[in-house]
Every structure is written in structure tokens, then in C-alpha cells.
Amino acid sequence: MDFGTKRQLILKGKMPKVILTIAAPIMLNNFIQTIYNLADTYWVSNMLGTSEVAAMTLVFPVIFLTLSLGMGINVAGTALISQHTGAQQKKEASKVASQMFAFTLILAVTLSIIGFFATPYIIKAMGGKGDVLKYSTQYLQIMFWEIPGIFMFFVYNSIKQGQGDTLTPMLYNVCGVVLNIILDPFFIERFGIKGAALATIFSRTIFVIIAVYTLFANRNSGIYLRLKEIKIQKDILLKIIKIGFPATIGQSASALGFIILNAFVISYGDQTLAAFGIGNRINSLVLMPVMGIGSALATIIGQNLGANNLERVKLAFITSIKLSTLFMVVGGIILSLSSKHVVGVFIKNDPEVFALSNQYLRIISTSLPLMGFFQVFIGTFQGSGHTIFAMIMDMGRLWGLRIPLILLFRKFASWGPSGVWYAMLLSNAIICVVGLFIYLSNVWQKKVITDNVVAS
Numbered sequence: 296m297d298f299g300t301k302r303q304l305i306l307k308g309k310m311p312k313v314i315l316t317i318a319a320p321i322m323l324n325n326f327i328q329t330i331y332n333l334a335d336t337y338w339v340s341n342m343l344g345t346s347e348v349a350a351m352t353l354v355f356p357v358i359f360l361t362l363s364l365g366m367g368i369n370v371a372g373t374a375l376i377s378q379h380t381g382a383q384q385k386k387e388a389s390k391v392a393s394q395m396f397a398f399t400l401i402l403a404v405t406l407s408i409i410g411f412f413a414t415p416y417i418i419k420a421m422g423g424k425g426d427v428l429k430y431s432t433q434y435l436q437i438m439f440w441e442i443p444g445i446f447m448f449f450v451y452n453s454i455k456q457g458q459g460d461t462l463t464p465m466l467y468n469v470c471g472v473v474l475n476i477i478l479d480p481f482f483i484e485r486f487g488i489k490g491a492a493l494a495t496i497f498s499r500t501i502f503v504i505i506a507v508y509t510l511f512a513n514r515n516s517g518i519y520l521r522l523k524e525i526k527i528q529k530d531i532l533l534k535i536i537k538i539g540f541p542a543t544i545g546q547s548a549s550a551l552g553f554i555i556l557n558a559f560v561i562s563y564g565d566q567t568l569a570a571f572g573i574g575n576r577i578n579s580l581v582l583m584p585v586m587g588i589g590s591a592l593a594t595i596i597g598q599n600l601g602a603n604n605l606e607r608v609k610l611a612f613i614t615s616i617k618l619s620t621l622f623m624v625v626g627g628i629i630l631s632l633s634s635k636h637v638v639g640v641f642i643k644n645d646p647e648v649f650a651l652s653n654q655y656l657r658i659i660s661t662s663l664p665l666m667g668f669f670q671v672f673i674g675t676f677q678g679s680g681h682t683i684f685a686m687i688m689d690m691g692r693l694w695g696l697r698i699p700l701i702l703l704f705r706k707f708a709s710w711g712p713s714g715v716w717y718a719m720l721l722s723n724a725i726i727c728v729v730g731l732f733i734y735l736s737n738v739w740q741k742k743v744i745t746d747n748v749v750a751s
Contacts, residue, residue: 301459302380305598306607310614314591320465322587326580331472335491336576338479340569340641345648347488349565350430352572353423353557358438360550361406362445367543367682368399369449370593371535374680376457376518377594378744381601387744389518392454392510394531396447396520403446410439422558427565430488437492444496444503451506454518456594467506474498538680538743545686552693556715559701563712570651571715573641577652578659581630582666584622588615589670596678600742608740612675619667627663630656651712658716665723672730680743684733688726696722 305313339347372395379388414436423431452464475498482490510520561568592615599607630637634656642649669688676684697718704714733739 302598305459305595306381306602306604310607310610311618313595314588314611314614314618317459317461317594318584318587318591320461320587321590322583324461324465324468325583325586327469327472330580331475334476335479335495336573337641338483339488339491340573342480342483343488345565345569345645346426347430348569348572349561350423350427350434350488351491352568352575353421353427353561354418354431354435354438355572356550356553356557357417357421357435359553360547361410361439361442363546363550364402364406364543365399365442365446365449366546367539367541368395368402368446368535369453369539370542370677370682370685371395371537371539371680372450372453373457373593374538374597374678374682374743375535376454377459377597377678378601378680378742380458381598382744384601384744385518388457389520390528390531391535392450392518393520393525394528394535395450395453396510397525397527398532398535399446399450400443403443407439407442410442411436414439421554422561427561434488434492437489437496441492441496441499444500447507448499448503451503451510454510456590457597458518459594459598461591461594464506467502471499471502474501534743538682540682541686542677542682545682545689548686548690549693552690552698555698556693556701559698559705560712560715566645566647567651567712569645570648570655570712573638573648574652574655574659577634577637577641577656578630581623581626581660581663582670584626585619585667585670588619588622588667589674592671592674593678596675597680600679600740601744605740608679612671612734615671615674616668619671620664623663623667627660630660630663634660654713655716658713658720662720662723665720665727668727669723669730672727672734675734676739679739679741681739681741684730684739687733688730691729692722692726696725 304316308316336348336351339351372391375391376388379385379391415432418428418431418435448464448468451467455461455464475494478494478498479491482494484490486493511522557568557571560571592611595611596608599605599611634653638649638652638656642652669692672688673685676682676688700718700721701715704710704718708714710717
């Protein structure tokens with residue numbers, strides 16, 4: 296489907312078809328990514344041990360915190376490019392893409408260097424000790440060198456998704472993930488936990504280079520880049536930062552909150568942290584459809600706002616809520632009934648980790664419809680360019696609700712690790728009420744581009 300056809304589908308097609316057409320590649324991409332995470336956990340768990348799984352779980356929020364800096368630029372780029380596309384302002388969209396590329400490359404290299412040298416201090420500050428400290432440091436130092444590749448793919452994905460093309464980024468990412476899954480056991484056998492990180496960097500970087508090359512080489516694919524235009528233009532960059540900064544703060548605060556959350560979890564022991572990591576990876580598989588819908592909704596909201604089609608924007612929101620609820624109710628039932636069998640695939644020789652993982656999944660499965668609502672709200676606010684509301688939801692869920700609830704339950708209840716799981720469930724419920732109030736206020740409906748730009 297070419298650039299013009301995709302735009303017409305988003306602006307005029309039947310809404311369920313539009314959402315599922317845009318979301319399907321994202322869902323598949325999320326599925327493959329989750330399969331990779333599960334495979335990574337499977338090989339590390341079975342070839343190495345609990346300490347190595349706990350080490351990966353401990354450092355994941357650090358990686359997410361670093362990536363959140365690039366995610367903000369990605370969110371801003373998708374919002375601006377989708378709205379320019381809806382308004383038929385192709386030249387302005389290309390300028391946004393060029394600024395994203397230049398700024399992101401500088402930012403990524405800087406973060407990789409800082410992160411590599413700061414890793415031991417970060418792990419110690421998080422409470423890592425003994426084997427967990429050793430393995431976490433080995434894994435994270437290598438993973439920091441993946442940042443430039445990931446950030447460049449954020450740029451590629453933002454440019455393509457803003458135009459409504461979610462298929463091409465998915466294909467490149469799937470190729471990288473499949474290669475990663477193939478290489479994992481060989482690299483882990485040779486290098487231990489370092490091998491899991493090396494396999495990730497090697498397999499993904501190859502396809503990132505190919506993807507970025509197409510942005511310069513293929514000038515018949517809508518928006519493309521020119522090398523001579525890759526230079527900082529202050530006015531455009533400031534607009535990207537203005538929109539992206541709240542998203543970055545929200546994502547960063549969320550990641551930092553998960554670091555604190557992991558610190559609470561590890562206080563109950565390595566087995567509890569390992570169970571938490573395994574449970575989250577299994578849960579992310581069930582969340583795949585609503586994450587795809589939320590990402591697709593950002594593009595649909597952006598293009599229709601750019602085309603001044605507010606009624607269609609509201610239709611996209613309502614349809615997404617209905618689809619997300621359907622997917623998550625079904626997913627929650629399946630997860631609750633099959634949790635023991637799924638956990639048994641990953642845990643064979645540690646009854647305590649098995650029991651904790653199963654308990655976590657049974658509790659968290661009841662809140663899956665709420666996670667569907669959460670993703671739809673985030674997609675709506677990000678697509679409109681009003682990322683401050685997404686930031687409020689991201690930060691409020693962890694810092695305003697989840698962490699205080701964990702402390703409250705820890706002090707006044709004798710639930711042990713279950714108090715963390717119950718705090719997660721309750722925080723998801725409350726923040727969705729906050730999201731509903733923001734949506735009903737209609738303050739997010741103002742688009743972030745101007746109409747007086749000459750279309751090209």
C-alpha cells in the first residue's frame with residue numbers, strides 16, 4: 296500500500312479496519328519482540344541460572360531509562376509527521392525527520408559513552424550484590440553500546456509510522472529479532488551472560504543500518520532524508536524538543552520508578568526478582584494487541600487532527616477502547632487459566648520461583664483490561680502532540696500511586712511480595728480514571744502544527 300493510499304485509508308476508511316491494519320504489524324512486531332525476550336530468558340535461565348536471570352531483570356529498567364530519552368523524540372516525531380501528513384505538508388514533515396536524525400545521533404553516542412563507564416556505580420546504587428552485581432555489570436556495559444542502533448531505529452520507525460507505514464519497520468525489526476533468537480544459545484554458551492548482550496547488538500545493528508540507508512536511498516517512499524540537510528535547525532528542533540520533552544520525562548520517570556520497584560522486589564530475594572522478570576515477560580505477550588492499538592492510534596489521531604477531522608478522531612478513540620477491552624478480557628482469562636503451564640516452560644528446578652511467578656500472573660491478569668485503557672489514553676495524547684498528559688499518566692501511575700502503595704502495604708499489611716502485585720493492580724485502576732477525566736476535558740484536541748504552511 297503506497298503513501299497516498301495509506302493516507303486515504305486513515306482519513307476515510309472504516310475505523311475498525313484502519314486500526315487493525317495499522318496495528319497488525321505493530322502487534323506482530325511486539326509479538327516477535329516478546330518471543331525474543333522470552334527466548335532470551337529461557338536460554339539464560341536454562342543454560343546459566345537464577346542469578347543471571349535476576350541480573351537481567353535488575354538492569355532492564357536502566358536500559359529502559361536510557362531508551363526513554365530517545366522515545367521522547369520518537370513520540371514527537373510521530374505526532375508532528377502524522378499531522379503534517381494529514382495536512383499534506385510533505386516538505387515540513389521531511390524537515391522534522393532531518394532534525395530528528397541529526398539530534399538523535401549525537402544524543403545516542405553521548406549516552407553510550409556515559410553509560411558504559413557509569414554501569415558499576417549504577418548497579419551498586421540499585422542494591423546489586425555478589426553474583427547479581429557481577430552479572431548485571433557485565434550485561435549492562437555491553438548493552439549500552441546498542442543505544443545508537445536503537446535510537447536510529449526510533450527515528451526510522453517514527454518517520455514511517457507518522458506516514459501510516461507500520462509494516463516496513465516491523466519487517467526489519469523481526470529480521471533482527473529472529474537472528475537474535477538464533478544466535479542467543481551459541482553466544483551464551485561461549486560468553487555467558489555477556490553473550491546474550493553481544494547477540495542482541497550484532498543481530499539488531501545489521502538491520503538498523505539497512506533501514507536507515509533506505510531513508511536516504513529510496514526517494515519514492517514518501518518522506519526521505521538528504522545528507523546535506525542533516526544539520527541542526529533551531530526552530531524545528533525546539534518544536535520537537537517541546538513536544539518530546541514531556542514524553543521523555545514521563546518515560547524516564549516511569550523507568551526510574553521501575554528501578555525503585557525492582558529495588559523493593561529484590562529486597563524479598565533473588566528468587567522474587569527472577570519471578571517478577573519472568574512474569575513480566577509472559578504478561579507482555581498478552582499485552583501485545585493493546586500496545587499495537589495504542590501505537591496505531593497515535594498515527595490515526597495525528598493524521599485526522601492534521602486534516603481537521605475531529606469527529607473521526609473521537610471515533611478512533613471509542614473504537615480502540617472497544618477493541619482493547621475485547622482483547623484484554625480474552626487474554627486475561629487465558630493467562631489466568633494457563634499460568635502454571637506457561638511458567639513451567641521457564642522454571643523447572645526452582646519451586647519457589649515457580650510459585651511466585653504463578654502467583655504474580657494470576658493477580659496481574661485481572662487488571663489487563665485496565666492496561667488496554669491505559670494504552671489507548673497514551674496513544675491518544677501522544678498522537679495529538681499533547682504529550683504532557685501522557686507524562687502525567689506515566690509518572691502518576693508509578694510515583695504518585697504504585698510506589699506509595701507498595702510502602703503502605705509493606706508497613707501495614709503482611710502480604711510480602713504480593714503487596715507489590717496488589718499495588719500494581721490498584722495503581723492501574725486509579726490512573727485510568729485520571730486518563731478518562733483528561734480525555735473528557737477535550738483540552739488535548741488542539742493540534743500542534745499550523746495550517747498556514749504551504750503544502751508541498
